[in-house]
Amino acid sequence: MVAISHLLTRVIAGIPVPNNPLINSSIALARAALPDQGYNHVMRSWLNGQAIINNLPAANRSRIDQEAFAIATILHDLGWSNDTAYNSPDKRFEIDGAIAARTFLQTHGGPAWRSPHRLQLVFDIIALHTTASIARHKQPEVAIASAGILAELLGPDAARDSFGELVTVGRAQWEDVSRAYPRDGIKGYFNGVMVGLCVKKPGTTWDNLVSDYGEVLVEGFNRTGHRTVDATQMGLGDWVGGEGGREGE
Structure with a gap:
């Protein structure tokens, strides 16, 4: 999948990130569906993961679907929402989130998101984000998302225990992200x-x-x-x- 590094036109908390209408719509959806703590968590997760992507060698970075990564990471906890449009009575929260994100892309993604591969990639990023022992052996986007989410929650050093040298986000970057999207509560x-x-x-x-x-x-x-x-x-x-x-x- 071709990267969208040419869309790295915005900087959040010192981290260059992709910027397009679909990503912005996913941010708006997360903001509407989650309380402050949940929204701040998914934004910190995206930024920590994007910092890892930005530190990859250029040849590796060019193979990352950064739009899919951004949208999946931003929407990865829709299953935590109190809105029954995003959660079910009988599915794991990860699956609820994966289904909700896939539906969002099928509805709003346009021709670029008619690809079953891209939709499955987003689904897998979300479905596997809590299962590091599997995620780290999947596509780079899946592994980096899980690593970034773990780094956001527990800090970069703890994330390295599961993902090793993949976790290149530094403590200073982590703290900058936490100031932009506070960890209070x-x-x-x-x-x-x-x-x-x-x-x-x-x-x-x-x-x-x-x-x-x-x-x-x-x-x-x-x-x-x-x-x-x-x-x-x-x-x-x-x-x-x-x-x-x-x-x-």
Whole structure:
């Protein structure tokens, strides 16, 4: 995919970023759908990720779909919105966000977004952003988005523990971004979102990080019986040789 580096016509918090009407529309959507803490988080995530892209060698940078990266990162937490247009009662928040972003692009993206590949790239960026162990082996846009989001939340040093030398955003850049889009209240907001997911749709949390917050922060939350190990221990039984069948049958 051809990069859109010629559209790096805006600088936010010292970081050159792509600037076009579709990206601006995605920013407006995030602003309308999320409270201050959520909006500031997605903007910080985009800027930290864009800083990583800007530090890539020119040959690597030219292969990045920076428009797809920007839009996906800006919209990656639409599944946190209280608006039922963007969240469902039965899907993980990452999938809700991926579906909402794809719908936005199908509606507003025009001919450039009729490409199934580009739509799938945006979907994957959002769907996999919390799963670093998979994201880092996917397309560069997917890996960089996950790295940038992790860097925004925990800082560049912590992100390097998962993504290594890919994380080139510096501490000074991180602090500049945090001043432009303040982190005030982010811990309480983040915890509140996770708790809300555990309470409102616990079935979407059993196999992922959200359930960790349920176990710590939600009274009575219990994954027992819903874990993969529970299903396999019950479903596989103790098989014996010969004619087959479970032991004791």
